[in-house]
Amino acid sequence: MRRIVLGPFNRVEGDLEITLDVDAGQVMAARVNSPLFRGFEQILAGRAAQDALVVVPRICGICSVAQSAAAAAALGDLCAVEMPENGRLARHLVQAAENLADHLTYFYLFFMPDFARADYVDRNWHAAVAARFAAVTGSAAPAVLVARANLLKLFGFLAGKWPHTLALQPGGSTRAIGSAEVVRILALLRGFRAFLEAELLGDALESFAALASEAELRAWGAGRGSDFPSFLQAAYDLSLENVGRAADGFLSYGAYAMFPSGVWRVDGAVDTLETGKISEDTRHAWLVDGPPRPPADGETYVDADKAEAYTWCKAPRYGGQILETGALARLVVAGQPLARDLVARHGASVTARVVARMIELASVVPVMERWARAIVPGEAFCHAAALPDSGQGVGLVEAARGSLGHWLSVDRGRIERYQIVAPTTWNFSPRDAAGRPGPLEQALVGLPAGAGAPPTIQHVVRSFDPCMVCTVH
Amino acid sequence: MKVLWLQSGGCGGCTQSLLCAEPRPLFDELRDAGIEFVWHPALSPESGAEALQLLGDCADGTMPFDVLCVEGAMLHGPEGTGRFHLMAGSGRPLTEWVERLARRARWVFAIGSCTAFGGFSAATPGNPLEACGLQYDGDEPGGLLGEAFVAAGGLPVVNIAGCPAHPGWVVDTLQKLALDGLTEGDLDDCGRPLLYAEQLVHHGCSRNEYYEFKASARQHSDLGCLMENLGCKGTQAHADCNVRTWNGGGSCLRGGFACIACTESGFEAPGHPFQETPKIAGIPIGLPTDMPKAWFIALSVLSKSATPKRVRDNAVADHPVVRPAVRKPSK
Numbered sequence: 119m120r121r122i123v124l125g126p127f128n129r130v131e132g133d134l135e136i137t138l139d140v141d142a143g144q145v146m147a148a149r150v151n152s153p154l155f156r157g158f159e160q161i162l163a164g165r166a167a168q169d170a171l172v173v174v175p176r177i178c179g180i181c182s183v184a185q186s187a188a189a190a191a192a193l194g195d196l197c198a199v200e201m202p203e204n205g206r207l208a209r210h211l212v213q214a215a216e217n218l219a220d221h222l223t224y225f226y227l228f229f230m231p232d233f234a235r236a237d238y239v240d241r242n243w244h245a246a247v248a249a250r251f252a253a254v255t256g257s258a259a260p261a262v263l264v265a266r267a268n269l270l271k272l273f274g275f276l277a278g279k280w281p282h283t284l285a286l287q288p289g290g291s292t293r294a295i296g297s298a299e300v301v302r303i304l305a306l307l308r309g310f311r312a313f314l315e316a317e318l319l320g321d322a323l324e325s326f327a328a329l330a331s332e333a334e335l336r337a338w339g340a341g342r343g344s345d346f347p348s349f350l351q352a353a354y355d356l357s358l359e360n361v362g363r364a365a366d367g368f369l370s371y372g373a374y375a376m377f378p379s380g381v382w383r384v385d386g387a388v389d390t391l392e393t394g395k396i397s398e399d400t401r402h403a404w405l406v407d408g409p410p411r412p413p414a415d416g417e418t419y420v421d422a423d424k425a426e427a428y429t430w431c432k433a434p435r436y437g438g439q440i441l442e443t444g445a446l447a448r449l450v451v452a453g454q455p456l457a458r459d460l461v462a463r464h465g466a467s468v469t470a471r472v473v474a475r476m477i478e479l480a481s482v483v484p485v486m487e488r489w490a491r492a493i494v495p496g497e498a499f500c501h502a503a504a505l506p507d508s509g510q511g512v513g514l515v516e517a518a519r520g521s522l523g524h525w526l527s528v529d530r531g532r533i534e535r536y537q538i539v540a541p542t543t544w545n546f547s548p549r550d551a552a553g554r555p556g557p558l559e560q561a562l563v564g565l566p567a568g569a570g571a572p573p574t575i576q577h578v579v580r581s582f583d584p585c586m587v588c589t590v591h
Numbered sequence: 592m593k594v595l596w597l598q599s600g601g602c603g604g605c606t607q608s609l610l611c612a613e614p615r616p617l618f619d620e621l622r623d624a625g626i627e628f629v630w631h632p633a634l635s636p637e638s639g640a641e642a643l644q645l646l647g648d649c650a651d652g653t654m655p656f657d658v659l660c661v662e663g664a665m666l667h668g669p670e671g672t673g674r675f676h677l678m679a680g681s682g683r684p685l686t687e688w689v690e691r692l693a694r695r696a697r698w699v700f701a702i703g704s705c706t707a708f709g710g711f712s713a714a715t716p717g718n719p720l721e722a723c724g725l726q727y728d729g730d731e732p733g734g735l736l737g738e739a740f741v742a743a744g745g746l747p748v749v750n751i752a753g754c755p756a757h758p759g760w761v762v763d764t765l766q767k768l769a770l771d772g773l774t775e776g777d778l779d780d781c782g783r784p785l786l787y788a789e790q791l792v793h794h795g796c797s798r799n800e801y802y803e804f805k806a807s808a809r810q811h812s813d814l815g816c817l818m819e820n821l822g823c824k825g826t827q828a829h830a831d832c833n834v835r836t837w838n839g840g841g842s843c844l845r846g847g848f849a850c851i852a853c854t855e856s857g858f859e860a861p862g863h864p865f866q867e868t869p870k871i872a873g874i875p876i877g878l879p880t881d882m883p884k885a886w887f888i889a890l891s892v893l894s895k896s897a898t899p900k901r902v903r904d905n906a907v908a909d910h911p912v913v914r915p916a917v918r919k920p921s922k
Binding site for chain 1: 598599600601602603604605606607608610611612613616617618619628632633634635636637638639642643666669672674675676677678679680681710711712714715716719720754755810811812832836837838839840841842843844845846847848849851853864865866867909910
């Protein structure tokens with residue numbers, strides 16, 4: 119048995135290190151280390167409650183609006199304010215825009231460049247994939263950056279800027295747009311649709327979103343020259359549908375009144391989400407030890423010399439279960455047929471996680487077009503919200519990478535406690551007190567490792583689209 | 592010109608913002624200006640041992656490079672060990688990597704306010720992260736590299752402050768350097784490039800008519816000036832946000848919320864709730880920096896009394912309720 123330390127992992131958001139126990143060229147055990155500590159829960163304590171809206175987006179420059187939305191929801195819960203319909207639509211639009219921009223950046227800039235590696239030079243797809251997706255120099259990058267920048271111009275109209283906006287307030291959105299902006303937003307969405315249809319999918323969004331099984335997906339992809347079918351060709355050649363399985367329990371808090379919340383159990387049933395079942399375990403984190411605590415009662419105190427610790431990340435569990443979160447989890451919980459079929463056949467996998475992001479791109483853009491048209495210029499976007507001096511609030515949203523929760527309590531107008539459970543905290547969780555490894559730690563076991571091994575580990579790690587800066591908030 | 596990029600105690604948002612550079616795609620823009628990344632943690636192909644080899648070669652001088660861009664605060668804690676951020680795979684504090692690499696770089700850029708001044712990472716009471724900027728600790732010179740640090744190219748750290756930095760601030764500063772160099776005359780008193788920091792956020796603000804008449808917003812989504820009630824510091828913050836604009840035409844003010852002066856040191860701990868204007872006897876304490884207070888008050892009284900109904904009514908609505916009058920041609 120040999121111990122290998124992998125890191126830094128490029129093209130993930132933030133810093134990541136993985137320790138592998140390897141025997142005969144195979145991973146026997148994996149330990150995932152988030153080597154950066156940020157301390158945002160302490161930064162928030164003692165501030166005025168509404169300051170959370172300024173502080174939390176700065177946890178993460180890639181999930182910035184998801185963090186804002188979670189804080190706005192938690193403060194909204196605290197003061198029980200209702201958003202006007204326009205505010206709700208504006209919030210859906212900016213959250214979806216960030217999530218879809220993330221999926222796009224992820225696919226082209228973070229995930230696909232690994233298939234351009236020289237390890238695959240003998241594969242018949244390699245030359246074309248390397249020319250298209252090589253990091254920084256690939257032919258896809260310029261058009262991708264333009265498509266991404268243009269989609270994020272929704273923020274110029276709806277939220278001032280991206281990342282780090284203050285437009286999302288408990289009572290709605292600070293920017294009341296008129297019909298001129300609606301026209302511009304629809305034009306931007308049509309531009310994004312055109313990119314996806316011409317470059318990414320090579321088909322109408324609605325046609326791709328209607329694929330209902332793995333067999334239909336493979337038949338659809340065969341011979342299609344666009345970017346996502348190129349991935350499918352490589353992925354099936356490398357059998358990535360059988361790689362990267364974790365615990366196959368899935369968590370979704372539900373998004374944009376389009377995807378429902380729920381927990382998919384390993385046995386295939388969807389349970390109603392009960393947030394009371396969420397707890398965080400600190401046994402293997404450099405944090406003061408104690409029994410698992412629900413986030414509403416959570417603590418984050420550093421203990422940098424703890425013997426059993428190997429990461430700054432806590433271990434979230436749901437009624438003790440290990441859950442995976444992200445686009446695949448959202449779709450499986452929602453009953454999306456293709457996602458369900460992929461999971462039924464192979465469990466979660468590199469391929470299924472990537473396909474799920476494409477399904478979201480194809481299915482959410484048309485809904486964004488409907489939200490933009492549903493805005494009624496002249497009607498309110500924001501209700502005034504008077505925050506009570508004391509109380510508690512919970513804000514649950516879906517970031518691109520999965521379920522993001524904020525739990526806050528306020529006393530005499532000041533934040534007394536603020537706890538954040540981020541998507542990658544679930545996915546890149548360390549072992550819990552019972553020694554049970556987190557989703558990525560499970561997904562890596564059995565993979566080839568060491569000298570001469572193919573870059574399979576790289577694909578599995580990035581299939582989760584990790585965001586380490588959120589993880590170690 | 593070769594650029595090496597590192598990230599530490601920050602959110603990665605300055606890189607995410609940078610990728611929004613326009614009108615040309617970032618990679619094309621930089622390549623054609625003769626600028627290339629030696630390594631960037633979010634963009635480059637090299638991982639693991641390959642990446643460490645490359646960084647080691649840069650640090651020991653065998654791989655020359657020109658600009659070290661650092662994104663994120665420098666974390667010295669806990670207790671001076673730097674263990675709040677050990678670079679993955681290397682077991683060494685990121686602060687140590689930055690110190691080694693800064694000695695080899697011709698220029699050192701702090702990307703974002705965390706890197707320049709410490710930012711939110713340094714904002715926890717008592718600063719348990721022991722966070723600071725590259726050459727500032729808040730508004731005090733010092734930081735990781737020390738007040739006396741001068742990079743080989745002859746300049747101290749260039750502070751492209753902002754939370755996040757606008758993509759244009761970074762791209763234009765890199766291009767200015769590649770084109771004809773940077774001198775102290777290109778920077779302000781705290782090392783920020785004048786190409787964006789010689790303006791105030793107030794310049795070009797779309798709410799300027801409301802400011803002139805002190806017609807103030809009372810709540811979020813109102814159209815009026817955000818200075819009197821909602822915490823806006825646009826008249827004090829150095830940046831060209833309302834001239835350059837963000838994401839195709841936005842800015843904080845255009846988005847309906849206050850400028851929190853994120854390009855300034857200490858913005859993260861203003862001593863009052865961010866979205867409220869602190870006042871003494873009803874008068875905002877954060878008045879424009881270069882205007883005598885008595886004049887400001889006198890002008891305010893005068894302009895409030897002269898406010899047109901259109902401006903007064905629209906200031907407290909979320910869309911214009913009174914349009915500018917159309918003057919009929921005289922016969």
